[in-house]
Amino acid sequence: MAKPKVAFYWCASCGGCEEAVVDLAEDILTVTDAVDIVLWPVALDFKKKDVEAMQDNEIAVSFINGAIRTSEQEEMVNLLRKKSGLVVAFGSCAHIGGIPGLANFSNREEIFDYVYTKTPSTMNPAKTTPQTNTVVDGYELEIPEFYNTVKTLDQTIDVDYYLPGCAPPLDLIMNAVMAILKGELPEKGAVLAPDKSLCDTCPRNDSKPEKLMMSEIKRPHTVEMDPEKCFLAEGVICLGPATRSGCGERCINANMPCRGCFGPVKGVSDFGAKSLSAIASIMGIEGEEKMTDEDIQKLVDQIADPAGLFYMYSLPSSLLRRKVMK
């Protein structure tokens, strides 16, 4: 019997998701024994035309990482969608927008202006910026269009499953691959990770006091953090209460608070709004009835950049999707 065909593709991403696949180490042999990899730009020399030559749905599953930022990425994922039975959004950027999604605090014009004229190492008196179409010596050049707004994969094509994380951890990748090979998949649209919150599985959960309160907000680099204690109990914002579990508590074990790369727990449509709500509720609980509006403003102002903090990984998948530009 012919082995099922699998494709890996990357869009607006850092390469960490590719690394995660490589990190499967000898496990990858189990995978390559069972499947034929038909596209993997980082490692194998297949081209777009090879995919174009395939039948519709000929690829059993495409794992696509990265957010969608250019017309080329949009074209490639549409092609892969057509040729694949299943599409898995692989990693935070494809799932919820990820770090590249922070570009939605800005737009194309601002980004081009900064990158091509304002950076200290740039000399560009003519203020040349990339153009989709340019004529040079009578030849027309076309490069992919750089979109104004970064999108998630499912805002671009239909997605069957999501593998969350920056990058997805090895056990979840292997579980997903095995479930696909055995045909034991959950309902369409599922996130292939536990439905619990990170706090539920966090080793520091036991040290969480009965009544959590933060009378002062401390930024991680300003405190020496106790490696056993819940961050919130120390006044350091941790987004574990709103974040889906399954990462293996990677940041927590490195003594850093969670920033939500796994996205929200099931049923939440806006990760930032939910985490804001969770954090605001425990701020200054002790004596809250005596606090004046000014006291509360002062407490809140200790969070220097709430939008950047609460939407660090998820701005494109939020309700607003981007900053409202003037």
Added chain:
Amino acid sequence: MFEPKIVAFFCKWCTSAGADLAGTSRMTYKPNIIGIRVMCSSRVDPEHILNAFKNGADGVLIGGCHPGDCHYQSGNYKTLKRITLLRKMINDLGIDKNRLRLEWISAAEGKRFTQVIDGFTDEIQKLGKLKIEQL
């Protein structure tokens, strides 16, 4: 003249009763609000507010009981903290923080209810239409 759309969440026990008082006393106020009654101001999730803005609200008003009067003891304290933080966050997301307002209005304050509505409507009128790109 620009007629703003304002979504207003009122808690059942105080502000909503204040609105009823204004109504039964035949007081007049500007017609720009779409009122939604909730059990407590703290029931209003930041998600609801962002959803309102996304779907065409030019302003969002939350009305709750005065400090100490919340029917559920401390709901309004939570609301105050959430809204204060959310105002800061929406401002960074390009939505003027003054488009989101929290007011304490009791069941006895029918007059104040009308003043708040008129004042907030004027303010949103000055801020103009909130233009959110539908992506």
